[in-house]
Amino acid sequence: MQNLVSVQEEPGAGLGLGVTADIERGECLLEKRLDLYVLNNELLNEACSYCCSQTKPTKRCAACKQVHYCSKICQKQDWSMHKLECKALRNASTNGLLPTVCRLLIRLYSQTQKDQSLFADCKDHEAEIQHNTALWSDAELISSAASHYTEARDVNAFLSLFCKLSINAMSLVTPAFDAIGTCMDSTLARINHSCQPNCVFMVEGATARLVALQTLQKGDFVHISYVDTTLPYNVRTNELQQKYFFTCTCQKCMEEARRSDNEHGVTYVSLEKASQGSLEDCRFALKTLRDNHWPMTKYPWLNILNTFKLYSLETGAYDAAFAAEFLKVTCDDISSPIYAIDLYQVFLLGKFLCEEYSMNVNREPHSKMILGVKNIERDSLLHWLLLKSEWLESNVLVTHKDTEFGNQVVRNVREFQADYQKANPNLPPLDLESFESALKERTLDIVCN
Ligand SMILES: [Zn+2]
Ligand SMILES: [Zn+2]
Ligand SMILES: [Zn+2]
Helix, strand or coil, rough: CCCCCCEEEEEEEEEEEEEECCCCCEEEEEEEECCCEEECCHHCCCCCCCCCCCCCCECCCCCCCCCCCCCCCHHHHHHHHHHHHHHHHHHHHHCCCCCCHHHEEEEEEEEHHCCCCCCCCCCCCHHHHHHHHHHHHHHHHHHHHHHHHCCCHHHHHHHHHHHHHHHCEEEEEECCCEEEEEEECCHHHEEEEEECCEEEEEEEECCEEEEEECCCCCCCCCCECHHHHHHHHHHHHHHHHHHHHHCCCCHHHHHHHHHCCCCHHHHHHHHHHHHHCCCCHHHHHHHHHHHCCCCCCCCCCHHHHHHHHHHHHHHHCHHHHHHHHHHHHHCCCCCHHHHHHHHHHHHHHHHHHHHHEEEEEEHHHCEEEEECCCCEEEEHHHHHHHHHHHHHHHHHHHHHCCHHHHHHHHHHHHHHHHHHHHHCCCCCCCCCCHHHHHHEEEEEEHHCC
């Protein structure tokens, strides 16, 4: 692949990653195997620790009995990174599994033993971390565990690597933006932050892809966001300062700093925490946001709706799960790649609901209504899904070109379109706008009451 980025001095931000050619939206600027990564502990049985493939792995490391691989080849390839981790896992086995971050630290130590230069330039902010009591006590705890269980007896080396990790590690996310682990990469670590990122990075297998979210020109710098960009200004600023020791001066921050409703945002952050416990807690939080007319485009609407959806799916309440996901799509910014992911979720749930209801229609000809049997007709919902699926088909490949995920979405959409058109040759007319606003009212009632 042509080299489209290079490490350059970015004005006011130290080293950054500069763009060396004009780039189209959706173009991949960088594709590389990650230098370092670990799967989350709960996925160790579910995915291959080397290639991250999530088809049930068949080989287990016979020594530590914790990490799994899809093949002998993957196992062999991973050994230089796993060797020391394996020893630590065996030594720690009576105390349970080592935390994910501790395993990443041990892998980083192995990597630097092999190649001192790879992460030599990464910032560590060790002095600032020492001043943060909570962070520093974490650093000491994790580093001494790593040093103890690997028998490396090198706490200081682990401590300084921990500082590099806490500044440079990133969440390992699949093209569907599911977090499956943590990673660190010498090139990606060069990318500076903006709350209005122009690129997004995702991982397929263990290969990272950096994709442009907008047109870029030669000489621009790549920016990704280190934090959730929907967080209110105060919370976001605080998080960047506490974790990364800088104050963001992007345009979004400049504008939001002047706003008078920043304090409300902070109040509603606590609502998100309060909604974690149960479906009823979510419902209460959503009702509070709605009653206070807090705009749906703002944090924490999306986060609480997501929790609501997960609780609903757990109990098989697909109507409610659809309602929450539909509302997520209507709150989301259509230009963000997560919009396509959410819309795909709505599409899958909607398709499933229509199938369920179709079976009932055959048994009971009058039950043509869907979603709590009020207002929304099954045929209209089908028609809406069809229109949205066209959008999905033409847009998912902009941000997910050449990914298995993107191809799967397109396959699924085309299959649905073929089936739907076969079964329903005469489409009922549909006014998209008024249908969507009716659906929004109906789904809001479902999640808030
Ligand atoms: Zn594998
Ligand atoms: Zn092992
Ligand atoms: Zn900012």
